[in-house]
Amino acid sequence: EIVMTQSPATLSVSPGERATLSCRASQSVSSNLAWYQQKPGQAPRLLIYGASTRATGIPARFSGSGSGTEFTLTISSLQSEDFAVYYCQQYNNWPPKMYTFGQGTKLEIK
């Protein structure tokens, strides 16, 4: 089983600054990595897939990088609506076709 570890658990950043969130896989997942944003009381929203491709409608201030076991989500110039919890997710080349999420990083206002 592949374990996804996100760091830090909580990140405090001021609006307008850059935020860098990390995700590490216990073994290589190639570029089979997605990032999601979740706000309180809402369903998750897809931000990034294939480690670096922004999903439809996602602003350019969100960018993803990495491959293998180390991945980064960068949010340049934080906006008020960006403060949320962020999850990375890997998918396993099937069979079996399965997914694993990281435990999440809470991005809070400093």
Next chain:
Amino acid sequence: EVQLVESGGGLVQPGGSLRLSCAASGFTFSSYWMSWVRQAPGKGLEWVANIKQDGSEKYYVDSVKGRFTISRDNAKNSLYLQMNSLRAEDTAVYYCAREGSTMIVVPPGGYYYYMDVWGKGTTVTVSS
């Protein structure tokens, strides 16, 4: 509008059963893998199960194998999760999600998979 709407959640006693439903609209349901993802109170996301377009492949997280069954009815644009032998640790919001895919054009090829459409969730509480 592309939409997923879950229903069927509620309060159930330990050992009991519950059937969740997810109604899809605004896209060709039969063309997509579909997943259930859950989130326990104050916790992170956990993928639970998924099912292939024609129902011929199904996969489950270890903690629900033998207790939960995922199914779909493409004629009704609906996804289901039958949950038996429920435990307190199954208490969560259960989300239905569409699995999108994008072809990888560089070698070795293949597809990227991700969850690109989510419902608002339905709450399951297992308690006596």
